[in-house]
Amino acid sequence: MEFLQPADLREVLETKAAHPEAVPIFGGTDVMVDLNFDRERPGAVLDLTRVPEIREWSRKDRRLRVGAGVTYTRAITELGGLLPGLAMASRTVGSPQIRNRGTIGGNLGSASPAGDALPPLYASDAGIEVASVRGVRMVPVEEFITGPRTNALRPDELITAFMIPEARGPQQYAKIGPRNAMVIAVCSLGLALHPESRAVGACIGSAGPTPIRPHEAEGFIEGVIEEHGLWESRSEIPASALERFGALVAEAAKPIDDVRGTASYRRHAVGVLARRTLTWAWDEYRRDAG
Amino acid sequence: MKLRLLVNGEPREADIWEGESLLYVLRERMGLFGSKNACEQGECGSCSVYLGGTLVCACLVLAGQAGGSEVVTVEGLSEQGRMHPVQEAFLEAGAVQCGFCTPGLIMATHDLLARNPGPTEAEVREALAGNLCRCTGYEKILAAVQTAAERTGT
Numbered sequence A: 001m002e003f004l005q006p007a008d009l010r011e012v013l014e015t016k017a018a019h020p021e022a023v024p025i026f027g028g029t030d031v032m033v034d035l036n037f038d039r040e041r042p043g044a045v046l047d048l049t050r051v052p053e054i055r056e057w058s059r060k061d062r063r064l065r066v067g068a069g070v071t072y073t074r075a076i077t078e079l080g081g082l083l084p085g086l087a088m089a090s091r092t093v094g095s096p097q098i099r100n101r102g103t104i105g106g107n108l109g110s111a112s113p114a115g116d117a118l119p120p121l122y123a124s125d126a127g128i129e130v131a132s133v134r135g136v137r138m139v140p141v142e143e144f145i146t147g148p149r150t151n152a153l154r155p156d157e158l159i160t161a162f163m164i165p166e167a168r169g170p171q172q173y174a175k176i177g178p179r180n181a182m183v184i185a186v187c188s189l190g191l192a193l194h195p196e197s198r199a200v201g202a203c204i205g206s207a208g209p210t211p212i213r214p215h216e217a218e219g220f221i222e223g224v225i226e227e228h229g230l231w232e233s234r235s236e237i238p239a240s241a242l243e244r245f246g247a248l249v250a251e252a253a254k255p256i257d258d259v260r261g262t263a264s265y266r267r268h269a270v271g272v273l274a275r276r277t278l279t280w281a282w283d284e285y286r287r288d289a290g
Numbered sequence B: 001m002k003l004r005l006l007v008n009g010e011p012r013e014a015d016i017w018e019g020e021s022l023l024y025v026l027r028e029r030m031g032l033f034g035s036k037n038a039c040e041q042g043e044c045g046s047c048s049v050y051l052g053g054t055l056v057c058a059c060l061v062l063a064g065q066a067g068g069s070e071v072v073t074v075e076g077l078s079e080q081g082r083m084h085p086v087q088e089a090f091l092e093a094g095a096v097q098c099g100f101c102t103p104g105l106i107m108a109t110h111d112l113l114a115r116n117p118g119p120t121e122a123e124v125r126e127a128l129a130g131n132l133c134r135c136t137g138y139e140k141i142l143a144a145v146q147t148a149a150e151r152t153g154t
């Protein structure tokens, strides 16, 4: 097995172009499990941890470029104020040891339908920065994740970062699992209020082949908020509309039965999570009025 | 390939196969058996070490990724033959039965108290969530962490 460890962006892209079969590794929390159990024996492993451009994040015009190698721990401590939904999701990941190593880029690379970093990226329309020696392209996260454990990366490409607007309103993430830590989500829901663009972003996790944006539910609740002038008045959202929002989210899910839960439980639960997260986020929006 | 590390303050070198984990190198190439190998999938925490000052599961670090870095294992916590207060607290509280989980729990407790010298019980539970113990039922471990916090916090 070859161990490749380039030290800067140009070198890492050239190395990937020369060794398209090399398996990238950052935190190793997915890759190493496969190596340790001999499920995979790649000819080459490409360590990305030494590349500053992949490790760093920056902020410009209220938009963030977050390097693929930002860990969950750093998302919580450094980005908690700017991306509260992602920070909440990060707090639910594994244990301190896993959060210290595991990265959001690795979650995009693995593309598990249960990946906890993904719903917050969907709910804020993140773009994935993908780079190769041929250049850089930006792929909306909804197009980047193409199926269970598959993504839009070509063999010579790496995920260098994701671009996301900093939060302008409350965000929430809720996850169901048998204990408070160290669990893969049975199902989850990410939600973001975007008062400036008068939009509500939502995304279902772990109840379909990929994370799912419930577009109809989003459109419905945006309509209710608009119709009642709630962005301005900051009054309560009518209970019947919350119910309907939950039902539409449940309808949008495409769950399956597996060891972690049944399809019908998941469908029911994402509806409940949708109603709750919207209530929590809206309550915060109302409080923020002062 | 050749791997160079700073382990518990000492420069170390080993000839390794590229696919080995840091845990394998520490135990099988360097003879440091304090870090335990139980699951090799990040679930049990018994292989917890500091890598560049960050608490990690050594089984999930590809050895080459640690090249040139500083690693501290449970063997590196004692000073001049004296146990670290976290280690003493575990012994006194009876938080050690078979002892297999103990090195990992001591590393995780050490890390918690460095970040948060006076943790609440909820914070302790969250910090130790990635360390499994099959023997003690955890009560004495929680007590040991409180004792260690009282002693190291002052």
Ligand SMILES: Cc1cc2nc3c(=O)[nH]c(=O)nc-3n(C[C@H](O)[C@H](O)[C@H](O)COP(=O)(O)OP(=O)(O)OC[C@H]3O[C@@H](n4cnc5c(N)ncnc54)[C@H](O)[C@@H]3O)c2cc1C
Pocket: A023, A024, A025, A026, A027, A028, A029, A030, A031, A032, A033, A048, A054, A068, A069, A092, A093, A094, A095, A098, A101, A102, A103, A104, A105, A106, A107, A108, A109, A110, A114, A115, A116, A117, A153, A157, A158, A159, A160, A182, A183, A184, A185, B041, B042, B043
């Ligand atoms: C004990 C344990 C608990 C866990 N709990 C959770 C959890 O609660 N929620 C959750 O979502 N996940 C969980 N995971 C899974 C894992 O931690 C996450 O998927 C994590 O985000 C992976 O990041 P990493 O940096 O460790 O990825 P790696 O293992 O380094 O890589 C993962 C995949 O992405 C590819 N890759 C990594 N970086 C890049 C890049 N920049 N460009 C292109 N490809 C890349 C790799 O080739 C590989 O296919 C857990 C894992 C363990 C071991």
Ligand code: FES
Pocket: B036, B037, B038, B039, B040, B041, B042, B043, B044, B045, B046, B047, B048, B057, B058, B059, B060
């Ligand atoms: S052996 Fe590393 S976490 Fe279990």
Ligand code: FES
Pocket: B095, B096, B097, B098, B099, B100, B101, B102, B132, B133, B134, B135, B136
């Ligand atoms: S004392 Fe035996 S596993 Fe914890």
